[in-house]
Amino acid sequence: xxxxxxxxxxxxELLRLDHQVCFSLNAAAxxxxxxxxxxxxxLGLTYPQYLTMLVLWEECAPQPVKALGERLRLDSGTLxxxxxxxxxxxxxxxxxxAEDERSVVVRLTRAGEELRERAxxxxxxxxxxxxxxxxxxxxxxALLEKLTGNLDTAHGGR
Amino acid sequence: xxxxxxxxxxxxELLRLDHQVCFSLNAAAxxxxxxxxxxxxxLGLTYPQYLTMLVLWEECAPQPVKALGERLRLDSGTLxxxxxxxxxxxxxxxxxxAEDERSVVVRLTRAGEELRERAxxxxxxxxxxxxxxxxxxxxxxALLEKLTGNLDTAHGGR
DNA sequence: CTCCATTTAATTGCGCACAACTGAATCGTG
DNA sequence: CACGATTCAGTTGTGCGCAATTAAATGGAG
Numbered sequence: 001x002x003x004x005x006x007x008x009x010x011x012x013e014l015l016r017l018d019h020q021v022c023f024s025l026n027a028a029a030x031x032x033x034x035x036x037x038x039x040x041x042x043l044g045l046t047y048p049q050y051l052t053m054l055v056l057w058e059e060c061a062p063q064p065v066k067a068l069g070e071r072l073r074l075d076s077g078t079l080x081x082x083x084x085x086x087x088x089x090x091x092x093x094x095x096x097x098a099e100d101e102r103s104v105v106v107r108l109t110r111a112g113e114e115l116r117e118r119a120x121x122x123x124x125x126x127x128x129x130x131x132x133x134x135x136x137x138x139x140x141x142a143l144l145e146k147l148t149g150n151l152d153t154a155h156g157g158r
Numbered sequence: 159x160x161x162x163x164x165x166x167x168x169x170x171e172l173l174r175l176d177h178q179v180c181f182s183l184n185a186a187a188x189x190x191x192x193x194x195x196x197x198x199x200x201l202g203l204t205y206p207q208y209l210t211m212l213v214l215w216e217e218c219a220p221q222p223v224k225a226l227g228e229r230l231r232l233d234s235g236t237l238x239x240x241x242x243x244x245x246x247x248x249x250x251x252x253x254x255x256a257e258d259e260r261s262v263v264v265r266l267t268r269a270g271e272e273l274r275e276r277a278x279x280x281x282x283x284x285x286x287x288x289x290x291x292x293x294x295x296x297x298x299x300a301l302l303e304k305l306t307g308n309l310d311t312a313h314g315g316r
Numbered sequence: 317c318t319c320c321a322t323t324t325a326a327t328t329g330c331g332c333a334c335a336a337c338t339g340a341a342t343c344g345t346g
Numbered sequence: 347c348a349c350g351a352t353t354c355a356g357t358t359g360t361g362c363g364c365a366a367t368t369a370a371a372t373g374g375a376g
Contacts, residue, residue, distance in 0.1 A: 017281065019216070026209075028305050029184055048362060054173065057173065074363075077366090081327095104325060123175065123176035126179075127172065129312035131305075132305060139301065140183075140305070141179060143297065148186045206331085206333095222354085224354065233333085233334070259354095260355070
């Protein structure tokens, strides 16, 4: 047995550790936001708008809002106004699906497709800014995906 | 040399990888938000409010808004209204510093101190929900802090 | 065919994050 | 001491994130 004068190996100690697990993650996410803000300023996109465009650039076919939401982990409460802004910027059009009148499909305009060219240099800018090696990035991503999966089931699937 | 028909080991490929580095981080941060939302509902705190209270619980002495902002990486534009809500909830009081009239110091009320007891079980709830081992959590935290540091310098210190 | 449950977007309301700006207090230099 | 630069908190405006609700379309059971 160890000679320990410490009176709290318990919750009170955790209340400090806690300050670092979740918090460093939050800080990193916001730091990422700052760098992307700089990189995307010229394109006139915000970071979430950029992520949305990424999905659209990947899947050339028009996407229902629902599918976009699943890909981005966002609900219509967030996506509807965001897509409206992209539409106002002339990058996408939204139109009711013919087969299912409930669904709204999002399609890139010519301008939206062309913007892809100007966005090509962005990822390498960001990759440089992270200063992580390929292996570190891979480790990080694996941990984060495990974490997200665990947290999701804890929260109730959703 | 390898027989590769692949025409794009370049930026176009990165545009997909990119979708995973920043994105998994964002997703994890929001997943954390969901779990904390559940855990903090009974305390009447949001996640950022909880982080603020954590700082106040750690440093018993009254904190200037500026110091809180540095600890939390938040500016007055975010903190001012947040602290107003905490004050409205009776957890803190804000008062102009006597020595420096520009500064506003934030002090816990009795209710704010007492809330700490009810918050004690939160960290272990969260730790369980993450499903990460101690080592994984440590690795993750180290990577995130390195990442944040790198991103910050890239963004311009700020 | 009718009716009810489900699916799908949109809307509302609240809070956070950040840039840009305002105004007051302080500090430093001449 | 005076005056200009700096520091500090607050305010405004925009956009994201999410819960809760609404409304329309669809699908299935009777």
